[in-house]
Amino acid sequence: xxxxxxTPPRTLFSGQGSAYIGKAIASSLNSSSSICTPGMRSSYYLxxxxxxxxxxxNFSSTxxxxxxxxxPPRDAPxxxxxPAAWQHPVYSEESMKQIAIARRxxxxxxxxxxxxxxxxLRWSTDIATGYRHQKEIKKLEDNPNARRFEMxxxxxxxxxxxxxSIAGVPGIVGGMLRHLRSLxxxxxxxxxxxxxxxxxxxxxxxxxxFLRMAEPGRFMKFMVLAxxxxxxxxxxxxxxxxxxxxxxxxxxxxxxAVMTYTHCIRDIEAGRLPSWSKLDAPEIAVRYWxxxxxxxxxxxxxxxxxxxxxxxxxxxxTLGNLDWHKDPNPYVSEYKDPSQSHPTKGIDxxxxxxxxxxxxx
Numbered sequence: 001x002x003x004x005x006x007t008p009p010r011t012l013f014s015g016q017g018s019a020y021i022g023k024a025i026a027s028s029l030n031s032s033s034s035i036c037t038p039g040m041r042s043s044y045y046l047x048x049x050x051x052x053x054x055x056x057x058n059f060s061s062t063x064x065x066x067x068x069x070x071x072p073p074r075d076a077p078x079x080x081x082x083p084a085a086w087q088h089p090v091y092s093e094e095s096m097k098q099i100a101i102a103r104r105x106x107x108x109x110x111x112x113x114x115x116x117x118x119x120x121l122r123w124s125t126d127i128a129t130g131y132r133h134q135k136e137i138k139k140l141e142d143n144p145n146a147r148r149f150e151m152x153x154x155x156x157x158x159x160x161x162x163x164x165s166i167a168g169v170p171g172i173v174g175g176m177l178r179h180l181r182s183l184x185x186x187x188x189x190x191x192x193x194x195x196x197x198x199x200x201x202x203x204x205x206x207x208x209x210f211l212r213m214a215e216p217g218r219f220m221k222f223m224v225l226a227x228x229x230x231x232x233x234x235x236x237x238x239x240x241x242x243x244x245x246x247x248x249x250x251x252x253x254x255x256x257a258v259m260t261y262t263h264c265i266r267d268i269e270a271g272r273l274p275s276w277s278k279l280d281a282p283e284i285a286v287r288y289w290x291x292x293x294x295x296x297x298x299x300x301x302x303x304x305x306x307x308x309x310x311x312x313x314x315x316x317x318t319l320g321n322l323d324w325h326k327d328p329n330p331y332v333s334e335y336k337d338p339s340q341s342h343p344t345k346g347i348d349x350x351x352x353x354x355x356x357x358x359x360x361x
Contacts, residue, residue, distance in 0.1 A: 084205070084288055086198045089346045093295065096303040099310045101259050102352030104251065104317055110242065114249035122256055128223060131159050131260075153273050156264055157214040163257065164207035165224045169232045170250045171200030177239050191329035192319070199312055205288050206305050212282035247320035251354065254313035261306035268299045307347050317354025318343060322361065330360040 106115050125131070131151070175196035182189040216224070239246045267273050281291060281301040289304045315331060322330075330343040343355055 084201075086201050088202070088289055090290060091304060091307050091347055093303070095347045095350070096307045098350065099258065099262075099303075099307055099347070100352070101255070101262055102313075103255060104353040110245045111248055114245050115252050117249055118252040118256065121253070125159075125163065128162065128227075130155060150272065151264075151267060153275055154214075156267075156273070157210060158220070159260065160210045161207065161214060161216060161220070162224060162227070163260070164203055164210060166227055166231055167253075167257065168200045168203035168207065169228060170235055170246065170253075171196045171198075171203065173232060173235050174239055174243070174246065175200065177236070190327065191332040192324070195315060195319075195329055195331050199315065202308055202312075205284075206308070209282055209285045209288075209301070209305075212284060243324045244320050247316045247324075251313055251317035251320055254309050254316060255352075257309040258306055258313060261302050261309060265299060265302050265306065268302070310350065310352065311345075311347055314343075314351050314354055318351075318360070319354075321354055321357045323357070327357070327361055330355065 104111075106112050175193045178189050178193050178196065182193070235246065238249075264273075268276050271277065276298040279298040281296045281298060285291065285301050285304070286296055289301075291300060291304070318330065331345060335342045341349060343349070343351075343360060
C-alpha cells in the first residue's frame with residue numbers, strides 16, 4: 001500500500017503564508033485598482049512581509065519617508081489632527097540654556113538606596129547601549145594620542161530610544177497605584193495622580209519623537225521588552241513599599257538623563273555629529289513643544305527634551321521631600337500669595353535638587 005504525504009496548508013501566521021497572501025493581494029490591487037478600497041490597501045500593508053531597504057540589522061537609522069511606508073494608511077477622513085492630551089508649557093530659549101548638570105546630596109538611608117540603584121541601572125544601561133562617552137572624553141583629555149571612541153548619531157539614537165522606553169514607566173505605575181489608593185480609601189489624592197500621568201505622557205512623547213528618526217530592529221525591541229517587564233514590576237512592588245524612595249530614585253535617574261542630553265548637545269555644538277547639525281526636528285516634536293520658526297533643528301529638540309528631564313528631576317525630588325500620605329502636590333496647587341516663589345510647571349524657576357517641604361507646604 002502506498003504512502004500518502006500530506007503537505008500542511010499555508011497559514012496566515014507563517015512566513016510563507018503571509019508572503020503568499022501578500023503577493024495575491026498585491027496582484028489583485030495592480031490588476032483591479034479601480035475597485036480597490038482603502039480597507040483593501042490597509043490589509044495589503046498589514047500582511048506584506050517586512051523587508052528593510054538597507055538589509056538586515058538589529059538597529060538602524062532611516063529617513064522619515066522610509067519609516068512611514070510600513071504602517072497602514074489612516075482611514076479617518078473626517079479627522080485632521082489629534083492634539084496632545086496635555087498641553088506642553090512654553091519654554092524660552094534662555095531658560096533652556098540655563099539647565100545644568102546637578103546632584104542632590106545623599107542624606108538618608110532612603111536616598112542611599114535610591115542613589116545606588118540608579119548607579120546599578122546606569123551601569124547596566126551603558127553596557128546595553130554601548131555608551132562610554134564620559135570615560136572616553138576623560139581618556140582623551142589625559143592622553144590626546146589615545147584611541148578615539150566616538151558616539152555617533154546611530155549610537156545616540158540607540159541610547160535615547162532605550163532610555164525613553166523605560167523612562168515612561170515610573171509615572172504611569174505611580175499614578176495607577178495612587179489612583180487605586182484613592183478609590184480604595186474613597187478620598188482625594190491632592191493632585192499627585194495628574195502630575196505623574198503627565199510625566200509618563202511626556203516621556204512617551206520623547207520616545208515617539210525619536211521613533212520618527214530611527215527604526216528599532218527585533219533585537220532592540222526584545223531588549224526593550226525585557227527591560228520594561230523587569231523594571232515595571234520591580235517599580236510596582238517598590239512603590240507599594242516606599243513611594244518616597246521611588247520618587248528619589250526617579251529624581252536621581254533624571255539627573256543622569258540631564259547629563260546624557262547635555263553631552264549630546266555639546267557633541268553637536270563641537271561638530272562631532274555633522275549630520276545632526278542641520279537636521280530638522282520631526283513634525284510631531286514641532287507641534288508638541290510649539291517650536292518657533294528658526295529654532296526647529298536637532299539641537300533645539302534636545303534642548304527641549306533636556307529641559308523636560310530637568311523638570312522631572314525637580315518634581316520627583318520635591319515629591320520625595322513631601323509626606324505622600326497627606327501633602328498636596330505643589331505643582332498643581334494655587335498659593336494664597338502669588339508673589340511668593342513656589343513650584344510651577346515651567347522652568348523659569350529651576351531647582352535641580354527639589355523644593356524642601358517647609359518651602360512649599
